[in-house]
Amino acid sequence: MKNLPLLFFTETTEExxxxxxxxxxxxxxxxxxKYRIKEVHESFTLKSNENVFVLTxxxxxxxxxxxxxxxxxxVLARSSNILCLSSPLGLQQLHEDAEIIKYRVGMRPSDLYSMRGDTFNELLRDLTEGSDKSFSxxxxxxFDKILFYRFTKLVDINGWSLLIRNICEYHGANLYPLTDPDFSPFVDVIYRNIPTLNHDIKIGRNGFVKNSFLGPGSYIDGFILNSAISGSVKISKNARVMNSVILSGNEIEENVLVENTVILDGKGRKIGKNSTVGRKSSMKNADYPEVIKNGITVIGENTPVPPHSKIGSGCFVGGLNEPEGPIYLNDGESMF
Structure with missing residues (x-):
């Protein structure tokens, strides 16, 4: 992509x-x-191009x-797509017989497109006429409707692509590099190119960590498998976390099982002792079936989870009010 105009569309968690x-x-x-998505963009997608237009x-x-x-x-890219290309795109010759090209990166889907200037100018005029929608x-x-349905050529290129367009894809993007052997070189590239802080990670005498990411300031005295744990997270004795993403400020108390779950920022929030949260399944959430699916359970920011709670697969727990007692949710249910 070097020296070619790159339009980089930023997005929010609104959708x-x-x-x-x-x-x-x-x-x-x-x-x-241990990273921010922005750091990965700056080290790869944006760094590889000297002519970037960041659109907010x-x-x-x-x-x-x-x-x-x-x-x-x-070239068009979006902030909900992490890209690491093995080599620059050879675009000029590709566009001799195609108006809009969509790229598949490392045989995985991506939202990377390119088009000639005349095609873009025509598209731009249509896009800027009378839209009152939020930018996200x-x-x-x-990307999901206009470009996806109008591209005229699909081109395979080498590299890695991770889509993060919703909470389910966010869960997968954090864990694919741990569970998919094709992503092992990608992890090596990340570690070589982005400085990281590994200090203050503490493993207690009962702690066991296998095939997982740990952020600085985390304390692990339980069992962690195939998971991404952000900084300032505490996993207590006899707690088990598997195939899950836990953001900062959370404490998983003793004898808690967390599986196939995303736990958003906690700011001191505790997942109360003797609770179970999530499990492996293909369940969709009844209220958010398009984005909470594949059995993923989501615990919202700062939402209290009292001891002895039983939260099933494909569940959503939101709201800031302290429940009067344990939370009991069957698969696919929500609490607001």
Whole structure:
């Protein structure tokens, strides 16, 4: 992508991320326990290009009208897609017989597109006429509907792609590098290119960690398997965390089982002792079936989970009120 105009569309958690108390930029979310998505973008997608236009609202689009020539080749990417390309795109010759190209990276889907300047200018005029949607909704429609249905050529390129368009994909993006052997080289590239802090990670005498990411300041005295644990998380004795993503500020108390779950930021929140949260299944949530699926359970920001709670697969727990007693949710149910 070097020297080619790259339009980088930023997005927020407004669409597809239930459980956050306020709208956050997707690029500010933690990834792999110890990084921010923004750091990965800056080290790969944005670093590989010297001509980047970062778009954060609709007014940024209006400024692009008329600045590209018809023979230019424009690259479009979005902040909900982590990309690491093995080599620059050879675009000019590809566009001799295609208006819009969609790229499959490392045989995985991506939201990386390119088009000629004349095609982009025509598309831009259509996009900037009378839209009153939020910018994140607008970006989602551009990539998921307009570009996806209008591309005229699919091209395979080498590298890695992780989509993070909703909470379910966020769970998968954190764990694919742990469970998919094809992503092992990607993890090595991340470690070589992004400085990280490994200090203050403490493993207690009862702690056992296998195939997991740990963030700085975490304390592990329980069992962790195939999970991403952000900084300042405490996993207590006899607690078990498997195939899960736990963001900062959470304490998992003794004898708790967490499986196939995303636990958002806690700010001192405790998952009470002797509780079970999530399990492996293909269950969808009844209230958010499009984004809480594949059996993923989501515990919202700062939402208390009292001791002895039993929360099933595909569940959503939100709200800040302290429950009067344990939470009991069957598979696919929600509590607000």
């Amino acid at each position: 597809g991320f239930p459980g956050f108390l306020r709208n956050r930029k997707i690029e500010d979310l933690p990834i792999f326990g 609202d609709s007014s940024d689009l209006s400024k692009l009208i008329g600045i590209f020539n018809s023979e230019d080749v424009i 909704t607008f970006v989602m429609e551009v």
